[in-house]
Amino acid sequence: MSIRENIQQVRENIAAAALSAGRRPEDITLVGASKMNDAAxxxxxxxxxxDALGENRVQEMTQKLAENAYDGAPLHFIGHLQRNKVKQVVGKVALIESVGSYELLEDIDRQAEKLGIVQPILxxxxxxxxxxxxxxxxxxxxxxxERAKSLSHVVLRGLMTIPPVAEGEHGSVPYFEKVHALYVDINASLYDNNLDILSMGMSGDYEDAVRCGATMVRVGTAIFGARHYTL
Structure with a gap:
């Protein structure tokens, strides 16, 4: 199947999962995880x-930016971001999904301040x-x-998670449910329900993620097939 056909199939699966949970399919953002896939x-x-493309590696993202690979779609950074690579990402992407430490959070804020921007993050x-x-x-x-809320040059949009490798079918569900509950609580108690992104679910479990409340899924293999691109 072609990439176009795969996207259509994934969207149909998302729609079915959303409807089964009483949700609107159009409320779920589909991010294509394009690691190791070329600009074409x-x-x-x-x-x-x-809806958007997501990259895991700064070097690969930088190369594909130079090739105008992402023109026409928002770009997200979805992989582990090393602190020494922050300057190469802040201001280049619409969303950094993988902010997992206070040090990284504050590095992003400082770099965004230097650029005179506010960087959206999860x-x-x-x-x-x-x-x-x-x-x-x-x-x-x-x-x-709370710390993110106090900073002037990042804006928190929500949460992202990658659960442990699932044991058996639907093994990710308890983890998705836990993060969804956390998201709902923080959204209501700290952010006046202004958070709008709960990013969870990949090729093997995105339908369960949608049923558990994800507003964004990151799908690679089910869209692009086996990865084959190398730098």
Missing amino acids: ACREAIAAGI LEVNVGGEEAKSGFAVSEVRAAA
């Missing part, structure tokens, strides 16, 4: 109506408490959201 694949996804939640993953522990997210 990105352009094909944009032509097929993808806080990454390490919902499984996995040592190998970045992100705030569930118990830390409220304080991190």
